[in-house]
Amino acid sequence: MNHLEAAAKRRATARAISAGITDAACGGLGEWWSTREALLADAKSPREVAEAAAPAIDICHHCPEQAPCAALATTGRYTGIAAATVYVAGRPRKQRQPPAQQQAGAA
Ligand code: SF4
Secondary structure (H helix, E strand, C coil), rough: CHHHHHHHHHHHHHHHHHCCCCCCCCCCCCHHHHHHHHHHHHHHCCCHHHHHHHHHHHCCCCCCCHHHHHHHHHHCCCCCCEEEEECCCEEEECCCCCCHHHHHHCC
């Protein structure tokens, strides 16, 4: 699947799982949201993931629909940004700690 096909699939999945959410703070931001998720898909490091997702996550933090959105992201096996979380196939993406934090935590 090429980049354009992947983006189209992400948009279709997002529309399908959010169809029942009526008061979404991201309403009307579909193209912008897809751009953030394309940047997220291209991210090569935890820092790039965080930078790509941050603007959308900020919007989620002001959304009254986080709970149903999270449930739909899980059941819909969503990959992208939903409910202030980066999901991969319906599960929150695991964050890798930078080496300095791993060393501090290991002490
Ligand atoms: S929690 Fe985020 S992704 Fe979900 S409906 Fe609200 S703004 Fe959109």
